[in-house]
Amino acid sequence: MSLIVQKFGGTSVGDPQRIRAVARRVAQAAEAHEVAVVVSAMAGETDALAALARELGGPAPDPRETDALLATGEQKSSALLCLALRQLGRPARSFTGVQMGLRTDAAHTRARIRGIDAERIRAVLQSGAVAVLAGFQGADAEGNITTLGRGGSDTSAVAVACALGADVCEIYTDVDGVFTADPNQVPAARKLDAISYDEMIEVASLGAKVLQIRSVKFAMRYGMPIHVRSAFHGAAGTRVVAEESVMEKLVVSGVTCDRNQAKIRVSGVKDQPGVAAELFGPLAEAEIVVDMIVQNTAHDGSTDMTFTVPQGDCPRALEISQRVGPLLGGSSVESDEGISKVSVVGLGMKDHAGVASRMFRILADEGINIQMIGTSEIKISVVIEEKYTELALRALHAAFMESGF
């Protein structure tokens, strides 16, 4: 008998009616498979709890207590799903993070998984019942409740699938799978049947919300196939698998954008060793994630340092840059939130020259100016003025995905 791990997000368990629909879906799968289900908190619950935490605990509420508070959301939805399953005549048993033996480090609100002692889950599955697991949570060595950070339920699901040696980890979502671009922005976008872990990681890190990046890294490490599919119908979605299992190797498998970036430029800093470290050290200490970094050296021995950060961190990043910049000889510091990062991702790029130059040409033909460029083995990203985002996406999608390139 095969073993499947299914994960349902907050929207799928957002109210009693939807929980019943999920229960029907799970019960159907349980006719033919052993099934462990991982659930998120009901939609809106985590935000409401986090708001309460800030109301009583201030802007930076104590992380241990925040975790104890937030974890109630998934405990609640997992118990409710069990009740709905039992109403369908399907035995089911809920597990909190502690009960499922999900061990983490002690980094509250963003804990890393250390391991899973899955005996109790396995015993429940072997008894013929469905195991319903509270996502997003675990416990540290002291038994304190920890959470894995936003989107942690995906990671819980993949980790449980790996620990159980499941055949597949199904991630149910409100979209049909992974698309070549966001269908809301690029009407011609089409669903991919399969995508490699590497591509999925790039796509996820570039702002696609469909799958949490840590969960994909986890799946890649253990070779666990993920199936991203719709919670609303039974059609197959997109399989996220090892590169060698992807049949249709596209040069570019996706075009994506991230509007949530801001750009900061520190002009005229000294061009000498250690300057970058002095600037980015304080940003790292402030836990600001810097994404793209570009450095242009001028003839006069000075250099411009430009980088992007999440928009929400821009004010703090600007403040730090304004403090540190002058110490490095910087003449001015400016920020720009009106930008967007547009990327093309694809395994085929590795051995297919000319993708970058073609991308730049397409953008030039549309009259879009490129402000920054960043590349990886399977990705090219450019920063452009935000208002050109959709134009860029559609033009790139048409050229790379809809033509015979």
Place this chain on the structure above:
Amino acid sequence: MSLIVQKFGGTSVGDPQRIRAVARRVAQAAEAHEVAVVVSAMAGETDALAALARELGGPAPDPRETDALLATGEQKSSALLCLALRQLGRPARSFTGVQMGLRTDAAHTRARIRGIDAERIRAVLQSGAVAVLAGFQGADAEGNITTLGRGGSDTSAVAVACALGADVCEIYTDVDGVFTADPNQVPAARKLDAISYDEMIEVASLGAKVLQIRSVKFAMRYGMPIHVRSAFHGAAGTRVVAEESVMEKLVVSGVTCDRNQAKIRVSGVKDQPGVAAELFGPLAEAEIVVDMIVQNTAHDGSTDMTFTVPQGDCPRALEISQRVGPLLGGSSVESDEGISKVSVVGLGMKDHAGVASRMFRILADEGINIQMIGTSEIKISVVIEEKYTELALRALHAAFMESGF
């Protein structure tokens, strides 16, 4: 340094503002004492969760999952109180039932406490922090979450106080203490400074909502003093203590009523051994709590059996009686929900004759007919027509509590 356990109910932690008020109160106590706090779920939360459980799990939702669901209410309020305490600069640490080592049997939704492994609580107290404990919950030997039944937080508080060897268990409530009668019904009622465990158990079992009866039994067994006091001001409330510690030994220390009873009469059953067992056996199996039982034997060898049950159980109890009654020769079965049980309670009755006859005389003087009578060592209860309840309460209070009797 003395050690105090404080318990705050759902109303006291009903919203963020009230949680902050509780935090100030706890922080103040923590200046001079080691303090462990037990909290209920925010007012309304348990009912809302129970409604969700019925919506998804049917009229009798699975008890294990119901417990996992309900327990989130107290986990949430305990974490929130910790956050509020920390904002006041007072270190605090929340504990779930599992974390506080509160071991119970496996009787979900009405578990009994087996013991408390209080080392972790003690370590937190010794570190100078406040321990904030989720009331109402524990875990069975398998690590399943259990709950102690309605009002279980009082029992949690007393049990923790006993396990820690606390100096006192303070129960904070929305009334000022234990009164000689319900002030809403008897304006002349006055607050008692102290009451014995025995009296409190009678008063609680007679419908006074101020303290959960199991918690008083627990306190009595371990000799743990309880202090019932107002959550809204600092004045002393009522101490619940051993009989020998009650200074002012009143003949009658309270007059109380229970309007939530219904009466069932099975007429003309055979007057022979085993009849009572045959009737009350099936009621016990249906988990219906029978309170008063009166049997009148007639000359003709038949007898009338009258008993009271909680109003909510009346339809089921009636159905069972109608089924069993005829088998016992019963000629008719009838029920009456329009009744009320009025009681006087007092240690002094033990060695003070005439309380019963005086009670009957007072009621007769008001023209109130007595339908049933029940007595214990320190209590006399009568069942009367419900509409006379307040009249009876006031007359009895005036005679026993306000005169020089």
